[in-house]
Amino acid sequence: MTPKEGQVRIPSGCAIAAVISREGNRMTGERIIEAMKPMHDRSNGLGGGFAAYGIYPEYRDFYALHFFFDSRDTRKTCEAYLKERFEIYKAERIPTRKLPQITDEPMIWRYFVAPLQSVLRDLQLDEKEFVVRTVMHINTSMKGAYIFSSGKNMGTFKAVGFPEDVGVYYRLDEYEGYAWTAHGRYPTNTPGWWGGAHPFTLLDYSVVHNGEISSYDANRRYIEMFGYKCTLQTDTEVITYILDYLIRRQELTLSEAASVIAAPFWSTIEGKTDLEDKRKHIYLRTLFPSLLITGPFSIVLGFDGGLMALNDRLKLRSMVVGEKDDKVFVASEEAAIRVMEPDAGNLYAPAGGEPVIIRVKEGAY
Amino acid sequence: MGVEYLTPEYEVIRNENRCIACGVCVRQCANEVHAFLEGTEKIISDDAKCVDCQRCVSLCPTHALKIVKNDCRLRENANWDNDTIREVYKQANSGGVLLSSMGNPKPLPVYWDKILINASQVTNPPIDPLREPMETRVFLGKRPQKVERGADGKLRCELLPMIELSMPIMFSAMSYGSISYNAHASLARAAQALGICYNTGEGGLHEDFYAYGDNTIVQVASGRFGVHENYLEAARAIEIKMGQGAKPGIGGHLPGSKIVGDVSRTRMIPEGSDAITPAPHHDIYPIEDLRQLVFSLKDATDYRKPVIVKVAAVHNIAAIASGIARSGADVIAIDGFRGGTGAAPTRIRDNVGIPIELALAAVDQRLRDEGIRNDVSLVVGGSVRSASDVVKAIALGADACYIATAALLALGCHLCRTCQSGKCNWGIATQRPDLVKRLNPDVGSERLVHLMDAWRHEIKELMGGMGINSVEALRGNRLMLRGVGLTEKELQILGIAHAGE
The missing domain is CATH 3.20.20.70 (Aldolase class I)
Structure with missing residues (x-):
C-alpha cells in the first residue's frame, strides 16, 4: 500500500496567490478561485486549498477548529475530549458541494470553542498555548482525527484536487473575508489523504508555500524541541511552526522573523552602514542559526489583520506583488494578479529575503 | 640481552643499482637504521630499527629505497595472529605495558564510510558555489533561550561570548x-x-x-x-x-x-x-x-x-x-x-x-x-x-x-x-x-x-549539491x-x- 502523507516526505511544486484589502473590505472567495485558473499547470490535482480571514465575525471570540475525521466514532471520541477542555459554542458540518472532481472526502466539521478557564488555571497556560497543545495532541495521538485550522475569525479549506475545484467544493463564494490566500499543489507522490494540502495553519497563522526547502530536517529537529510535532513532513508545516515560534513565543516582529528565516548573507550584513541594523542581523543570525531556511521558497503568511509575502534569499521561486486601490495582490505569476484585478499597478518582484508586509488598518478587521 | 624472539616488522629494500651512497638516508634516520659499512662506501640497513616512517624513502634522490612489510611470517593462525604473538613476546621481554601512538588502527567499523550524502534533482535546484554565495561561518557557544527587548522595544542585541570560525x-x-x-x-x-x-x-x-x-x-x-x-x-x-x-x-x-x-x-x-x-x-x-x-x-x-x-x-x-x-x-x-x-x-x-x-x-x-x-x-x-x-x-x-x-x-x-x-x-x-x-x-x-582551503571548497560543493547555501x-x-x-x-x-x- 502506498504510504500516506506524514509517513513519507513528499516534495511538491506549487502555485500561490493572495489578496488583501487594507481597508478591511470583505470580498467573497470567487476572486481568489479565479486567480488559480491561469496557474492550473502549476498544480497536478493532488492538492488545493484556501485560507480566509474575517469570515466568522459572529464567532470572533471563539477558536474555529476545522476537523477531518475518518469516522463517526473518531468524531465522538474527539468531541468527548474537547468537551473536557473547551466550551463548545457551536458544532456543525462544514458545508460542501458534491463535485465529481473531488472524491474520497473525509467527514469535515467545524467547532467554535473557548478554552475552559478552570483548565487553563490548572495547567498554568495562556489560551493560545493551550490551543496549540490541544492541536498537537489531537493531530499526533488521535488516529483518524486531524485539526487543519485553529484560529479565530479565520478558516482554512483544503482538499485533494485542483484548487479551483476545491474552492467550489467548499462553497467559498458564500464566505466573505478581508484577506484570502490560495494554494495549488504539485506533489511528486500521491498524498493519500487531505491533511497534506495547503494552507497549513496554527492558531491564526496560515502559510501557503511554493518550494522545497533544503534545510527541512535541520529546521524540523530544532523546532521539535519546543513542543511542535511535524506530523506531515511537509515544508509548509515546519515553516508555520517556525513562524509561530518566532512571532508568538519569541515575540519577534514580522520583519525580524523574516530576517531569521531568510537571513541576509554575512557579506551583506558586514557591508551594512546602519550599525544598529547590522547588530540586529548579527544577533538574529547568531541566535537562531537553525531556523535559517535554505532552498527555494515563496510563502504568504496570513495572520490576524494582515499578510506577509517572502522569498528565499536567493529568490529561487517566482513571486510578484501588485496593488489597486485598497487591495494588494501576491501571486506566483502576474497572470493570476491580472485575473483578480486587470488594472493592478505597481507590479514588482520582491527581492530574495525582502518581506512584503501588508496590514489592514487598525479597527477594520 | 638474550633472544627477543622478534623478527623485524619491516624490510628495507635498497636497489643497489640506483644507490649512489650519498648518505642522505644515514643522516635523515633518527632511528639509525642506515649506516655506512665501516671503511667502505657501502650503506647497510638494520631492518629491526625501522618504523616505516618513509623519511628516507621520501628524501632518497635516486628513489633507491622502499620499505615493505616483512613477509617472514609465523605459521598462519586465525586466532593467534602475527601481531598478537609479537605483543606477547614484547611483554615477556620487558614486563611492561605496551605503548602505541596515533589512533586505533584496528579494522572496526568506520561509520562515515557507511553514510552517503544527498543531492538535489528536479524538485529543488542544486546551487553552484562558483556563482552563488555559500556560507561556512559558524559561531560556537551558548545561545540565550529568549529574545530580550529594552524599554524602547528594540532588541537588546547582547550575546554571550562565542567562538567565531570561518x-x-x-x-x-x-x-x-x-x-x-x-x-x-x-x-x-x-x-x-x-x-x-x-x-x-x-x-x-x-x-x-x-x-x-x-x-x-x-x-x-x-x-x-x-x-x-x-x-x-x-x-x-x-x-x-x-x-x-x-x-x-x-x-x-x-x-x-x-x-x-x-x-x-x-x-x-x-x-x-x-x-x-x-x-x-x-x-x-x-x-x-x-x-x-x-x-x-x-x-x-x-x-x-x-x-x-x-x-x-x-x-x-x-x-x-x-x-x-x-x-x-x-x-x-x-x-x-x-x-x-x-x-x-x-x-x-x-x-x-x-x-x-x-x-x-x-x-x-x-x-x-x-x-x-x-x-x-x-x-x-x-x-x-x-x-x-x-x-x-x-x-x-x-x-x-x-x-x-x-x-x-x-x-x-x-x-x-x-x-x-x-x-x-x-x-x-x-x-x-x-x-x-x-x-x-x-x-x-x-x-x-x-x-x-581544499576542504572548504569541497564542503561548499557538497552543500551546493544539496541545495544548501549555509552550513x-x-x-x-x-x-x-x-x-x-x-x-x-x-x-x-x-x-x-x-x-x-
Missing part, C-alpha cells in the same frame, strides 16, 4: 611537548590565516604564541600544566580536558627526556621531571564539581571566554553530555575512539571507547530531547579525515569538527605510529633540535592553509544522509534512513 573546523589539542615548537608555530599561524582556532593541548602556551591568542584555545587538563592567569586571558576560549578518545579513563605521561628547555618552562615543571597527567581531575569526582571548575574559570576571566568541556566518547556519552550541558559549559567536545595520541597504552587505545559517529548522533538527539541543545555547541573529533566526514558530522548534528591527525599529515606525518619514541624524523613529535628544524613553519602553515542549514539535517549496509539498530542510533528509503 569554517566549521578547528585544529584539535596537541600539547607543546608531545609535538614540537615548529609544529605549534605552523598550527597557530595557519589558524590565524584561516580564521579558525587551534588548541594548545595540556602543555601550556609558549610565550611566542601569545600573539595568536584570538585563534587559540587553551586547555586546562588534570595536570594543570602551564595554567596561569595570563594563559587563560590570552585565549579565545578555555577547554577543560576530561578525557581523550585515544585513551579514555587514563591520564598521560610525557617522559622527563622531553621536558627540556622551553617545554619545561612552558609547562611550569622542572627540567627532566616526568609530566604525569592524572587520570581524573582530582577536584572533579562527580558532575557538580565540574560545574565549579567551569565557573572558576569563567570567574577568573570575567565571563569573557567560552568554556569547552572535552570528553572521550564512552558508552554512556549521551547522559554525560547532558550533564555537562547543565554544568555551565558553552561547548562540548567529544573525542571518538579513533582519535590520535602522542602515546597511549595499546590495550586502551584499541579497546576502550566508542565510535564518534554513534556518540555524536546519540548526544545530539539526547540534547534535543531534553530541550537543551541550544545551551551548548557540539564539536566532534577522532577521527574526521576529510571534507565529506565533516559534512556528515555536521548533518548528524555537530556544530564543528576537531581535526588533528589530518593536520599532522599535512605537516608531513606518515602515520608510523611511533610518536612515543620522540624520534620523529618529520620534526613533529620530537623535541630534538636537529629533528625539529626539519619542519619549516612557513611551509607547514602554508600546507595547513592549503588543506583547509547552519546543514547542521542536524539528517534527512540529507542515508546509511548503506547498516543494521536497523545502527540506523536508529544514527537517526538516519537506509539508502533507498
